Amino acid sequence: MRFRQIFAIFVLAAALALTGCHSAHIDTTISNRTAAALTLIEVDYPSASFGVQTLAPGQDFHYLFKVLGSGAVTVQWTDAGNREHKSTGPTLQESDEGSLSIQFNPGGDVIWTEQFGSP
Numbered sequence: 001m002r003f004r005q006i007f008a009i010f011v012l013a014a015a016l017a018l019t020g021c022h023s024a025h026i027d028t029t030i031s032n033r034t035a036a037a038l039t040l041i042e043v044d045y046p047s048a049s050f051g052v053q054t055l056a057p058g059q060d061f062h063y064l065f066k067v068l069g070s071g072a073v074t075v076q077w078t079d080a081g082n083r084e085h086k087s088t089g090p091t092l093q094e095s096d097e098g099s100l101s102i103q104f105n106p107g108g109d110v111i112w113t114e115q116f117g118s119p
Contacts (some may be wrong), residue, residue, distance in 0.1 A: 024095060
């Protein structure tokens with residue numbers, strides 16, 4: 001009888017661990033599709049920011065973050081000519097989860113691709 005109780009508790013704990021601990025996040029990829037390295041890349045999102053010092057041509061940078069609050073995402077960077085740029089992307093809500101792609105293309109344009117949902 002004691003074994004069944006312990007086993008039942010273990011099964012319940014495992015089920016809760018597998019289903020009850022999901023935290024919404026945004027899986028972000030920054031891609032440099034230009035012919036030159038980009039530097040000082042900073043992504044600002046509601047309540048925080050992240051960045052990468054240098055992104056070589058053809059290189060990708062991946063980052064996961066949790067949205068707290070709501071607001072627009074922006075990216076700032078410095079190009080090979082040492083000029084600073086800024087682009088504004090989608091607006092995030094606290095319950096959003098999914099993926100966000102920030103792609104730097106030749107000519108200086110930034111392509112934002114987002115796929116968000118709620119948990």
